[in-house]
Amino acid sequence: MRKNILRLLGENARISFREIAERLNISENEAMEIVGEMEGEGIIKGYKVIIDEKAVADNVVRAIIQVKVRPEREGGFNNIAKRLSRFPEVSSLYLVSGGYDLQLEVQGETLHEVATFVSSKLATIDGVISTATHFLLKKYKESGRILHDEDEYERLKITP
């Protein structure tokens, strides 16, 4: 049941308890309790909105930054990753396999702001060997949602 509720919340975090209850054939109270439990246990960490950024006036510049770091003898990548995650400019951070170690998503208001963050903060941190910054140009899909327009295809209104 938890999994089903998480799926519904993942599709629409603003779904009502009533709708959760009706769809999964449980009572509204049960739905509320289960969501409360998952919030309490930290399984649900928050609720997020998906924004079409070009529709709002504020400029947002995003970049994906691939970072190579030197792991520490004790703590491996954890200490440096934790340290990087405290920067508010970093919107997400992953340890990845492959040609580099950490993947950061960084967000700022201008190109300059993001570039400054990389050159003056990120690259100067002890243990950072190299960085490669990729500015995002266009968003096609986010959190499972396709963001580019697709014409709606109209089905016949009545079929047997």
Add this chain to the structure above:
Amino acid sequence: MRMNMKDSKSRLEGKIAKHIATLPRSGIRDFFELVNAMDDDVISLGIGEPDFATPWHIRESAIYSIERGHTSYTSNLGLLSLRKEIARYLAQDYGIEYNPVNECIITVGVSEALDILIRAITEPGDEIIYHEPCYVSYAAEIVMAGGVPVAVNTREENNFALDPEDFRKAITSKTKAILLNFPCNPTGASLSMEQKKQIADIAIEHDLIVISDEIYSELTYNERTPTIASLPGMKERTVFLHGFSKAFAMTGFRLGYACGPAELIEAMMKIHQYSMLCASIIAQEAGEEALKNGMREMLKMKAEYQERRNVITKRLNEMGLKCVTPSGAFYAFPNITSTGLSSKDFATRLLCEGKVAVVPGTAFGKCGEGYVRCAYAASMSDIYTAMDRIEKFLLTI
């Protein structure tokens, strides 16, 4: 030598074969025209096909077929690789084994499979029993093949399952076959194991062919009981009809199949060979992809249908339209007699005044009077809006 349009029309009408001229148009057709004349604000619960587009990996494999130039005819029976995949799927998920070489034929939708099977077994005057309310084409298919359709009513108090005793009573010396469709369009009903056993016993006792149209079988929300074809003594008299339209949202690909005794498949193949030749190779290759890699997406769609079913059944019952919980397919079949309206009046007024399209139960047979079919192959938000509108409409009657 000139004649006016009216003369030429009536002349041609006289040339149309009587059994076709007298065949009524599908009851859905009339209603379709009414709905089409309405403005766009109508929410339709009248659509008997998935609202999902075919899963992308299946569409992509159809594109790949075209890219590779796989654009030819296939063997009349269909691609052997697809038949093998079907045999594997049925053995694994339905517990019944067919030889892909001679016990399986790929058709253009289940509609064609049903058509060629009925034509293959029907001699003039042969009776074929089927249950009503049912899919709109069963009786017509039997008539077009020169047979006599014999309807057995299913009833709300049995959750619209076929009562084996009603079946027995309909049998005469001319009965050739019985046609089953569970889960059922339009009622969403299924048969219990016990009912399947009893129907099987009666079919064996009277040496009847059993046609089992199981197009909705993946969309069974409780535990699925084994197909009637798998019961002892049944495989040799049952033709199992299935396809890709509903479970994999592939209606437009027009892809179905029949599995059964080799003699029957051979007879069906002859008609298929001389009329349809083969199903589209692009559809066949897409179907193979669906069976190989489509289970995850299929289960996702099924879970979504099940949630919609929960919502629609609860809401209809709450607003006073008594509705049996459908155990399969994507149709709810509420009883509307409490409104005092006939099915047709209810559907027409709901369409014009409430802006929701449902199909009158009578489109699926006389005994559908007093019911309407609400298809929940519509988005959840449309279902919620439609339920609100129906609730409001009921207050105005």
